[in-house]
Amino acid sequence: MxxxxxxxxxxxxxxxxxxxxxxxxxxxxxxxxxxxxxxxxxxxxxxxxxxxxxxxxxxxxxxxxxxxxxxxxxxxxxxxxxxxxxxxxxxxxxxxxxxxxxxxxxxxHAATSIPISPGPRRGLSAWQVKRVTTYIRENVAEDIRLQELADLVNLSRFHFCTAFRMATGHTPYGWLTRQRIAHAKTLLKDRTLRIVDIALIVGYETQSAFSASFRKVVGLTPSEFRRRL
Structure with missing residues (x-):
């Protein structure tokens, strides 16, 4: 080089x-x-x-x-x-x-050592958690960006990730995934809906991506889960 x-x-x-x-x-x-x-x-x-x-x-x-x-x-x-x-x-x-x-x-890899010395560790307040989680639920099928969520509570993206995890026990990505899977489990009870359609409804572009995420959270594929209902 x-x-x-x-x-x-x-x-x-x-x-x-x-x-x-x-x-x-x-x-x-x-x-x-x-x-x-x-x-x-x-x-x-x-x-x-x-x-x-x-x-x-x-x-x-x-x-x-x-x-x-x-x-x-x-x-x-x-x-x-x-x-x-x-x-x-x-x-x-x-x-x-x-x-x-x-x-x-x-x-x-910095030329001068940069000590990591964050301020007091604090999670989100109750109203902040409610605002963020409500936004996710109402937009569960959308392509939600991390910056969108951080802006809701006037925090930097970096601080928001840490604060959200402290308050909920989950990363924003993990919490969003669980909300989508919970919604999918309800939709799977309606046998007139195809699994590929459910994948789109809860925000996945492909059925394979939906199935992989569903299995990781639930331990079953969407088809297996539906058969056990």
């Missing part, structure tokens, strides 16, 4: 990660066949995450070429899987994964 006048090289192996900080035009050359996934992370998002963890100093990332970070690689793999899934809830899931990616970059 060439950044400015500096040339960096390293052997390519499975599970390795390369990135160049903003302001540097990188040129990559790979000898041989390789498969890669790219994440372009806006500086504003990284800076917002740094502000949330209480440092207040603008982060500067190191140059890295084919380095090993199993945690970061796992997060990027999960992002890639969600992008490929076509699940209507993937946007919400990806938003939280990107926040985790920012945290790992700040913790392990």
């Amino acid at each position: 060439k950044i400015g006048r500096q040339t960096l090289s390293a052997p390519a192996r499975s599970g390795m990660i390369t990135f160049a900080p903003r302001g540097h035009e990188g040129f990559w050359r790979a000898d041989g066949s390789v498969e890669v996934s790219n994440v372009f992370l806006g500086h504003g998002r990284l800076l917002a995450c740094a502000d949330q963890v209480g440092n207040g100093r603008e982060p500067e990332l190191l140059h890295r070429v084919h380095f090993s970070d199993p945690k970061l690689f796992t997060i990027m793999t999960m992002i890639n899987d969600e992008i490929s899934s076509g699940d209507v809830m993937s946007h919400l899931y990806i938003e939280q994964l990107l926040d985790l990616l920012c945290l790992q970059l700040l913790r392990a």
